[in-house]
Amino acid sequence: MKRVVRFCFKWGLIIALVGSIPFAAWVWWLNGQVVSRFEGQKWQVPSEVYSAPIILSSGAPWKKQDLENLLEETGYRFGRNSQKVGWAARSKTKVSAHLRSYVDHLGFHESERRIFSFQKGRLIIQALNGDNIAEARIEPQRIGFLYGGNTERRDILTYDEIPKPLIDILIAVEDQDFYHHWGISFTGIARAIVVNMTHGSRRQGGSTLTQQLVKNMFLSSERTYSRKLTEVIMSVLLEYHYSKEAIITAYMNEVYLAQLGSSALHGFAAASEHFFGRPINELNIDEIALLVGMVKGPSLYNPERSPNRAKARRNTVLAILKDQGRLSTADYNSLVKQPIRLADKKKERSIYGDYLDLVAMQLSRDFDETTLATKNLRIYTGVDIRAQRAASAAMQRQVAALEKRDTRLEGLQGAMVVTDRLTGQVRAIVGSSGQYYTGFNRALGAVRPIGSLVKPPLYLSALATGRYTWWSEIEDKRLRFNVGGQVWQPENYDRKTHGTVHLFEAMAKSYNLATVSLAHQIGFDRVGDTLRQLGVKRPFTMHPAMALGALELSPFEVSRLYQPIASEGKSSELGVVLAVMDQNDRLMKRFDRQNAVPFTDALLAVTLDGMTKTPKIGTARAAQAAFPDLRFAAKTGTTNQQKDSWYVGITGDYSSTIWLGDDDNVPLSITGSSGAQKVWIDFTRHVNPRSLPEALPSGAARYNVLNDKFEIAAERCDNKTNLAFLLGTEPKESSACFWPF
Known part of the structure; x- marks a missing residue:
């Protein structure tokens, strides 16, 4: 018998030792997987695109309700006071807000409390001590991502950025023994069984946070014993190598919380921004409880899809906190009555999709697609969220109104480019007249004849000779030109002639015959040179019809053509991306533009001043009637057979280019005045316009x-x-x- 026992022991030990070799190799391989993933780049996160900060200037035209709406849109809460960052308060005459701090390519901007009052429609900004403040800034807003094939949305938090209440609530609900176990918790499993049996439902799970992290980061969702064994071993290895702080931080960034179309939403920070429209550190206890409750079933408890079920789950989490003594009965009774208030989200891709096209186009010259899709870069742009929303809404409203008025306009499309008048930074891009992003950006891709928009550059060319002024007289009479053996005889829009007119009248009233006569006198080639000097980069051959807008450009190119005039020589190129930074706040690239203009500031300013006659006596009188006290410049444009409706409007803040037309290039029943001008009027009503300055530059x-x-x-x-x-x-x-x- 002893011999049998000795034999079995001997060979059992040999078999166990031999069998442990592949097991040990497997554990060694798992250890390598854990370390390499956890110490390398844990996540491939798409680059985030941010707007420009919103600058509030003392003396600018503002309405109290508009400022309140803006603060709400950017995630500020209104309460009884504004002591906490991200909060605002209002009285009958004033608004106060504790503006958030932020980092961008210009450095760190401190949070600040400011009081806003309104005197005769003008904004007054003060500090708490009553000192007048020149300007205040609302932090840049994230407007979207550059995916490049990546389907995850995630905001990365460091341990110090995680709110302590979030950690406490998560541990209380999901893993009470987190700080005491080595990856697996037998007491946690036992407690979960007791709690679930007591309440007749699954209120707690047996998996530790470490196990959940391993399952999400390393493993599939299959339910097998081998996968569970792998999960346990990897959890122990993770606890062996890394601190609790590192593990909880990774969990906060990894946890899956929602599916948004083709994009998976990971991490509490991203979920906070998506569901509540504000940073995670500004959430209330009931909102944190809602997000923690979603861990158990992201689809089941999604508050956008199942608000009642999500609220019930949130209240269950609050009940757990009360049972553990982390929440008083009074606070619990108050919090469970709170409704779920989700952010009023706009469809980012529909509002900013055309602008993101422009961002991707510019960055493709300096960054490869993989970097943009995976490195979580922060891209700062010049988009103005107020201007973008106003432009998109104006285009949709006015095109819908035009289609309703005339059914022949059904299918009418449009595009709009809004730039900062002085800097040339692109503030808004609209690529279609529809509510949703279409993928075809007409602001870049609709290359159409520009009609009478060519006239201000042409008159600039005449003024530049020194032989003409705005007072100079020109004959508005019929002319004939021999062009390649063909006779070209232009006409005015009204088919009439107007005799001798001043240059400012000819441009304001868009007289074709006077304009062609002027171009003939100064030389058509000179006009072509002026167009190229102002920024037309598309090749073209100059001929007489070009003087009436046969030149084909996209709305973006037209906007660039007008920028030197609008800015009076301060800018020429249009800017989109300002800078690119990494997640460590390191500046990777700053985009500076060459803004040299081969014309004097005085000449450009005189040209712009002449354009202010168009609203007063010319084809843009409807816009002047809409804004009787506003000093602005404008030019309408209509092409042959009314196939294209154009409008350029220039105020103290913005230079805007608008195009309306049909994708099939068919004749329309609208002109620049009766079509595109309406979009500009609508847009301008919603951006608190400022007049062009009266002062002229030296010369x-x-x-x-x-x-x-x-x-x-x-x-x-x-x-x-x-x-x-x-x-x-x-x-x-x-x-x-x-x-x-």
């Missing part, structure tokens, strides 16, 4: 000039017009307008 000045004689008119003169001149080209004689009795 230019304004004079009152007699209409019928090239003389400076005295104030008493009636028959006069105020015009801007390049110094040296103004009238040399004056008239006192004394009349004999």
